[in-house]
Amino acid sequence: MRHVLSALVQNVPGVLAHISGMLASRGYNIDSLAVGETEDPNISRITFVVVGDNSILEQVRKQLEKIVTVVRVDDISAQDHVERDLMLLKVKSPPGGKRSEVRELVDIFRGRIVDVGQDEIMVEISGRENKIEAFIERMRPFGITELVRTGRIAMVRSQSTTTDGESGPKLHDSSIRKYVN
Amino acid sequence: MTSVKSAAGERVLNGADILVKSLVEQGVETIFAYPGGASMPLHQALTRYSDQLRTILPRHEQGGGFAAQGYARVSGKPGVCMATSGPGATNLVTAIADAKLDSIPMIAITGQVGTASIGTDAFQETPIVEVCRGVTKHHYLVTDINDVPRVMHEAFHIATTGRPGPVLVDMPKDIQLNTEMASEDSAMNLPGYSVDNRKAQPEQIKQIAAAIKLAKRPIIYCGGGIIAGNASEALRTFARKTGIPVAMTVMGLGAFPNTDSQSLDMLGMHGSVYANMAVRDCDLLLALGVRFDDRVTGKLSKFARHAKIVHIDIDPSELNKNKAAHIPVVSEVGYALRALNEIVEPKTDMQSWLDRCQQLKDEHPFKYDDSFDGILQQHAIKELSQLTQDRRTIVSVGVGQHQMWAAQFFSFHSPRTFLSSSGLGTMGFGLPAAMGAQAAAPDALVVDIDGDGSFLMNVQELASCFCEKLPVKVLLLNNQHLGMVVQWEDRFMGGNRAHTYLGPIDHAEAKGRGSGLYAQDRYPDFVSIARGFGCGAASVSKKGDLGGALEEMISSDGPYVLDVQVPYQEHVLPMIPSQGSADDMITE
Numbered sequence: 172m173r174h175v176l177s178a179l180v181q182n183v184p185g186v187l188a189h190i191s192g193m194l195a196s197r198g199y200n201i202d203s204l205a206v207g208e209t210e211d212p213n214i215s216r217i218t219f220v221v222v223g224d225n226s227i228l229e230q231v232r233k234q235l236e237k238i239v240t241v242v243r244v245d246d247i248s249a250q251d252h253v254e255r256d257l258m259l260l261k262v263k264s265p266p267g268g269k270r271s272e273v274r275e276l277v278d279i280f281r282g283r284i285v286d287v288g289q290d291e292i293m294v295e296i297s298g299r300e301n302k303i304e305a306f307i308e309r310m311r312p313f314g315i316t317e318l319v320r321t322g323r324i325a326m327v328r329s330q331s332t333t334t335d336g337e338s339g340p341k342l343h344d345s346s347i348r349k350y351v352n
Numbered sequence: 353m354t355s356v357k358s359a360a361g362e363r364v365l366n367g368a369d370i371l372v373k374s375l376v377e378q379g380v381e382t383i384f385a386y387p388g389g390a391s392m393p394l395h396q397a398l399t400r401y402s403d404q405l406r407t408i409l410p411r412h413e414q415g416g417g418f419a420a421q422g423y424a425r426v427s428g429k430p431g432v433c434m435a436t437s438g439p440g441a442t443n444l445v446t447a448i449a450d451a452k453l454d455s456i457p458m459i460a461i462t463g464q465v466g467t468a469s470i471g472t473d474a475f476q477e478t479p480i481v482e483v484c485r486g487v488t489k490h491h492y493l494v495t496d497i498n499d500v501p502r503v504m505h506e507a508f509h510i511a512t513t514g515r516p517g518p519v520l521v522d523m524p525k526d527i528q529l530n531t532e533m534a535s536e537d538s539a540m541n542l543p544g545y546s547v548d549n550r551k552a553q554p555e556q557i558k559q560i561a562a563a564i565k566l567a568k569r570p571i572i573y574c575g576g577g578i579i580a581g582n583a584s585e586a587l588r589t590f591a592r593k594t595g596i597p598v599a600m601t602v603m604g605l606g607a608f609p610n611t612d613s614q615s616l617d618m619l620g621m622h623g624s625v626y627a628n629m630a631v632r633d634c635d636l637l638l639a640l641g642v643r644f645d646d647r648v649t650g651k652l653s654k655f656a657r658h659a660k661i662v663h664i665d666i667d668p669s670e671l672n673k674n675k676a677a678h679i680p681v682v683s684e685v686g687y688a689l690r691a692l693n694e695i696v697e698p699k700t701d702m703q704s705w706l707d708r709c710q711q712l713k714d715e716h717p718f719k720y721d722d723s724f725d726g727i728l729q730q731h732a733i734k735e736l737s738q739l740t741q742d743r744r745t746i747v748s749v750g751v752g753q754h755q756m757w758a759a760q761f762f763s764f765h766s767p768r769t770f771l772s773s774s775g776l777g778t779m780g781f782g783l784p785a786a787m788g789a790q791a792a793a794p795d796a797l798v799v800d801i802d803g804d805g806s807f808l809m810n811v812q813e814l815a816s817c818f819c820e821k822l823p824v825k826v827l828l829l830n831n832q833h834l835g836m837v838v839q840w841e842d843r844f845m846g847g848n849r850a851h852t853y854l855g856p857i858d859h860a861e862a863k864g865r866g867s868g869l870y871a872q873d874r875y876p877d878f879v880s881i882a883r884g885f886g887c888g889a890a891s892v893s894k895k896g897d898l899g900g901a902l903e904e905m906i907s908s909d910g911p912y913v914l915d916v917q918v919p920y921q922e923h924v925l926p927m928i929p930s931q932g933s934a935d936d937m938i939t940e
Contacts, residue, residue, distance in 0.1 A: 181544060184493070189485050196486050214543075226672065233669035239490040239510060242544040 173202070174228050175248040175325045176219045181240040182212065189238055190217065199223070199231050203256075205322035214242065218324045247325045254325040257297045260307070263314035265290050273313055280306045291316055367497045368393035368528040371461070371521075372401050374504035374538075380432050382406045382423060382791050384416035388436025389476060391463030393528035408791060408820050411812040413440050415784040417447020418773075418810070421456050422788025425771045426746060426796075428582065430457040430511050431788060437463045438476030441522070442483065446778055448518045449487035453775025454603060455580055457516035459507055460488075466526040467495055481522050489517030497530040501538035509540060514547030515667040516580055550666050552683035557691045559679055560638075560662050564696060567636035567660070569705045570596045573619065573648075576603030576774070577641015577665060583686030584608070584767040587640065590689050594699050596638065597709050599627035601648055602759055602774045604641070609765035616709065617718070620648040621928050622756040625716035625939060628926075630709050631656050632934040639663040641685040644674040645775070646931075654933035664688045716939070718760045720922075726869065727895050729754060729829045729918050732902075733761040733801060736827055739902055744796040745769065746789045750782040750806025753835035756924045758801045780809025783826065787813055790822040797825070797906060804830040804878070805854060814885035817911040825905050826913040828878060831920035832861065832871035839923045843938070861920075869919035882913035893917035 180186045187206055194201055202220040209216050221231055228246070235244050247254075264270040273292065277284055282296030296306055300323065307315070365373070371394065375383065385407050387395040398407045410416035413435040420431030431451075435444050441462040451458040465474045481493045490510045492503045500523075507519040564570060578587050584607050591598050591614055598608045599619040610617050619627035631637065637659040642648070644663075649655040652675055663670075663677035664685050671680035681688060720730040733754075747762055748771035749755040755772055764770050771789060773781035786800040800807075807828055817824045834852040841847055849864035855875040860866050882889035888908045892901040892915070905914045927938045 181541075185481065185485070185491075188482065192485050226676075230669065230673060236544075237667070237669050239542065239545045 172222070172224055172228070173248070174221045174223075174246055175252070175254060175323060176221055176232065176235070177245045177247045177325060178217045178219070178235055179209070179242040180215050180217055181242060182208070182215045183240055186215070186238075186240045187217070189240065190235065193234055193238065194231070197230075197234060199227065203322040205324050207324070218247075218322070220323050245327070247327055251328045252325050253328060254299055254323055255297050256300055256303050256323050257295070257321040258303050258306075259285075259319050260294050260296070260310060260315060261291050261317040262294065262310045263291050263316060269313055273310070276306070276309050280309075282306065364531045365533070366393065366397070366529050366531045367500055367523070367533070368397035369400065370497070370500045370533065371504060371523060371528070372397040372405065374501060375432060376401055376404045378504070378508045379429070380405060382408060383432045383434060384408050384410050384419040384423075384788065385434035386410055386413050386416050386436070386440060388440045388463060390437035390465055390525045391434060391440070391523075391528075393525065394434060394461070394463060394523065406791075408787075409816065410784065410787075411815045412810065413443035414447055414780070415787070415810050415813040415816065417444045417458075417460065418450070418778075418781050418784035419788030419791070419813070419816075420458055420460075421447060421451055421454075422748060422771055422785035423792045424451075424456050424458055424788075425785070426768050426789040427792040428768065430459050430508060432459045432461070434461040435463070436476065437465055437480070438478050440476075441480040442478055445483060445487065446776075448484055448520065450773050450776040450778050450781070451518040452487045452489065454773065455516050455576060456518065457511040458518040459511055460518055460520045462520065462522045463528070464493070464522045464524040467524045468526070470524065481520065484520050487518075488520045489515075491520040491522070493522045494524065494527050497527050497533050498535045498537075500527070500533075501536055502540060505538040506540045506542060509542070510545060514550065547666070550682055550684055552664065552681045552688040552691060554691070556679065556681045556683075557688065557695065560681070560688075560692060561696050563636055563660055563662060563679060564594060564596075564638075564699065567699075568702060569634045570594075570636035570638060570699070570702065571616070571630050571634040572596050572598045572638045572640060573601075573631060573642055574598060574604045574607055574640040575601035575642035577685045578604055578607040579641075579767045581641060581666065581684055581686045582767075583641070583684075583689055586686045586689035586693065589693050590696065593693060594696055595702070595706065596699065597630060597706070599623070599631060601642055601645070602772055605759060605770045606764040606767045610763055611765060613710075616713070618759050620645075621650065621930075622760065622924050622926065623648075624713075624718060624760075625926050625937065626709060626712035628928065628934040628937060629712050631659075633708075634659045637661045639665075639677070640689070641665060643670045646674075649674065650928050650936075651931050651933045654935070716926075725895065726893065727898055727916055727918055728922060729757050729831075730761050730922075731895070732827065732829060732898060732916050732918070733757050735898055736799065736801070736902055737762040739899070739906060740797060740799070744793070746771065746786075746793060746796050746798045748772070748782045748785040748789060748798070748800045750800075750802045750809075751777045751779045751836075752803050752806060753839065753922070753924050754801055754803040754806075754829045756836075757829075760924075762801070779806040782806055783810050783817075783824070784813045786824040786826075787817050787820075787822050790817075790824050791820075799825045799827055801827045801829065803835060804828060804832060805834045807878075808854075808876075811881065814882060814887055814911060814913070818886040822911065823909060824911050825908070826882075826911075827902075827905070828913055828915045829918050830874065830878065830915050831918045831922075832874060833920040835920060835922075836924070838920060842921075842923065843927075844929075866920075869921060870917060871920060874917065878913060878915045886910075888912040889915065891915040891917070
C-alpha cells in the first residue's frame with residue numbers, strides 16, 4: 172500500500188538529518204522525499220511516499236511524530252488530494268527528423284521545452300507520478316541523456332461544499348492524532 | 353547585559369555562567385562533570401555557583417554519565433553530566449544511549465570547539481549532535497548565546513515530561529565565553545512537543561473496567577513506566593482492590609512489593625516459572641508502562657496468545673509496535689490507574705485462577721542448591737537481602753548473571769531501589785550508578801552487586817567514591833568469567849570457551865579445561881586494587897564467613913569492596929531461550 176505523508180517541521184538545522192536517520196535506522200523504505208519552505212518561514216514541509224502495510228505506516232507516523240521538531244504529520248493519501256512531481260529531462264533530438272516528434276509528445280503531455288541545444292533538448296514536465304512515468308517511457312526510444320525529479324509533493328483539496336456544520340478538529344482527523352489518543 | 357555584583361566588583365555573566373545559572377534555577381543540586389579544554393569556562397562557572405550546586409568529578413566521562421543516571425533513577429529528578437568536546441563527548445555516548453532505552457531523564461552537556469572551528473576537524477572536535485541523534489530524546493547545538501536560557505528550559509522540559517529521556521546540549525567554547533547577551537528570554541518554542549494530553553479518556557477507562565469484569569484469568573504485567581510515572585501507589589491500590597496477580601519486568605522491580613502474596617515477581621527470559629506460565633495462560637493481560645521487549649516476550653506470537661491485551665503507555669509509538677493491543681491507551685499510567693481505581697470492582701470470580709497461580713508459585717520457586725559447600729551467587733545475594741531488609745537499601749548491578757540473580761533473589765519493595773541497565777545492557781553500569789545513587793541518597797545503604805567482568809569496566813570510579821566521600825559498597829561476585837556468555841556457551845555452543853575467561857591466557861580455564869568449580873589463581877587482585885584506591889576491602893570464599901563479611905561491609909564507613917569467590921559453572925535459571933516461549937523454559 173502506498174501512502175503520502177506530509178510532515179510540518181520546525182525550520183531548524185539538522186531536522187532533515189534527524190528524520191532521514193530515524194527512517195534509515197528503523198529500516199523503513201521511503202520511495203520519495205521532498206523538502207521545502209511553507210508560507211511560514213519557521214516551518215518547513217517534508218512530503219514522503221512510504222510503501223508498506225497499515226502497521227508499518229502507523230509506526231512510521233508515530234516515530235515521526237515523536238521527533239521533537241516535527242510539528243504535525245498528515246496522511247494525505249487518506250484524503251482527497253492533489254499530487255505533483257516535477258521533472259527536468261534531456262533527450263537526444265538532432266535537428267530535423269525526430270525533433271518534431273519529440274515536440275509533439277511534449278505538447279501532448281503538456282510539458283514545456285525549456286532549452287534547446289545542438290543535439291538535445293531539455294523538457295520540463297509536472298504532474299502525477301504515472302503521467303511522469305509514461306512520459307519517460309515515450310522519451311526512452313529517442314535517448315534520454317539526463318533526468319532529474321523533485322520527488323512527490325501533495326496538498327489536500329479544499330472542501331467544495333459547506334455541508335460540514337462542525338468547526339474545529341474531529342477526533343478521527345488524522346492531523347490531530349498527535350495530541351489525543 | 354546581565355551582570356552580578358561580586359567581591360571583585362561588577363562581573364559580567366558569560367554564556368557558561370548563564371548555563372550553570374539555569375541549572376541552579378532548574379533545581380539541580382549535583383552535577384557529574386569531567387573538565388577539558390572546551391568545557392573549562394563551564395567548570396569555572398561551576399565554581400562560582402558551588403554553594404548551590406555540587407560538582408562531582410568522576411574518573412571517566414562514562415562513569416559521570418552513569419552516575420547521573422543513578423542519581424536520576426533514585427531521585428526521579430533529571431541527572432546532569434558534563435564532558436568536554438571530542439573524546440569527552442564520545443565517552444558519554446554509551447550512557448546517553450542507555451538512558452534513552454531505559455527512559456531516564458538526563459541532561460548531558462558537552463563542550464564543543466568554537467563556532468568558527470566547527471566543521472574543520474579541529475583538535476578534539478566531534479560532531480556529537482550528529483553522533484547522538486538516534487540515541488537522544490532531543491539534542492541541541494547552541495550557536496547563539498541568546499538561545500542559552502531557552503535551550504536549557506526546553507532541555508529540562510523535554511527530558512522530564514512525557515516519556516523521559518536524555519537531552520544533549522552541545523555548547524561551543526566561544527558561546528561559553530561570550531558576554532554579549534541581549535535577551536534572557538527563556539520562553540520555550542516547541543510547537544511539535546505536546547505531552548499534556550496524555551490522559552486516558554473516560555470511555556477507555558470504562559472499557560478496561562469492563563474487560564476486567566469479564567476476565568477469568570487476568571494478570572498485570574507492569575514495568576518501568578510505573579516507576580518513571582511515580583505510579584507505584586496507584587498500582588498497589590489497583591492490584592489490591594481487584595486482587596489481580598502482578599508480574600514485573602526488570603525495570604519494574606520495586607513497583608509492587610515482591611513479599612506480597614499477589615506478586616508473581618519478574619517475568620521474561622530469566623523470570624519466574626509462575627510469572628511466565630501465568631502470562632501464557634491468562635485471558636486478560638494488563639500491560640502497564642511496558643514495551644513488550646523481546647527479553648520479556650520471547651516469541652511474540654506465543655506471548656499471552658489467549659489474552660485480550662490492554663496496553664497503557666505514555667508513548668503512543670509503543671502501542672501496537674511489537675504486539676497489537678485490543679485496548680491501546682495513550683496515557684500517563686498513574687492517571688489511568690487512579691481513574692480505574694475509582695470505578696473498578698473487586699474480582700470475586702477468579703478464585704481458581706488465583707489458586708492456580710499460587711500452586712505454580714509453590715511448586716516452582718526461584719531456587720538454588722542450598723547444600724552447596726561454597727558460596728553460590730544466589731546465596732550471597734539472598735544473604736545481603738536478608739541483612740538489609742530493615743534499612744533503606746538501594747541496589748545497582750552490572751550486566752550478566754549477577755544482574756539476573758539480583759533481580760531474582762533480592763527482595764525489592766519500593767520503587768527506585770533497583771538500578772539496572774536493562775534495555776542497553778551496559779557492563780560497567782553498576783559502580784558509577786551506585787555512586788550517583790549515593791549522591792542522591794546520602795543516608796541510604798547503596799550496594800553495587802557486581803560481576804568481576806562488569807566491575808572492571810568502570811573500576812576507576814572507586815577513586816571518585818573515595819575522593820568524593822560516597823561510601824558505596826560493592827558485593828563482587830567473582831567467578832573469573834563472563835558468566836552469562838559462559839552459560840550460553842555451555843547451553844548452545846558445546847561449552848567451547850571463546851574469550852570468556854578473564855585470567856591469564858596460559859591458565860587452563862582459558863581453554864575451558866579448568867578442573868573443579870572455581871577458577872584457580874584468581875586475577876586480578878581486587879582487594880589490593882580497592883585498597884590502592886583507599887577503599888576498605890576483604891575477600892571471602894567460605895560459606896560460614898559470608899555473613900560476617902557482609903556485616904563488616906555494611907557497617908564500614910567508607911567505600912568497600914567485598915570480593916566473593918564463587919563458582920563459574922552456575923547457570924541462571926529458569927531460562928527461556930531467545931525467541932522461545934514459556935513452553936520452552938529450561939528449569940534444570
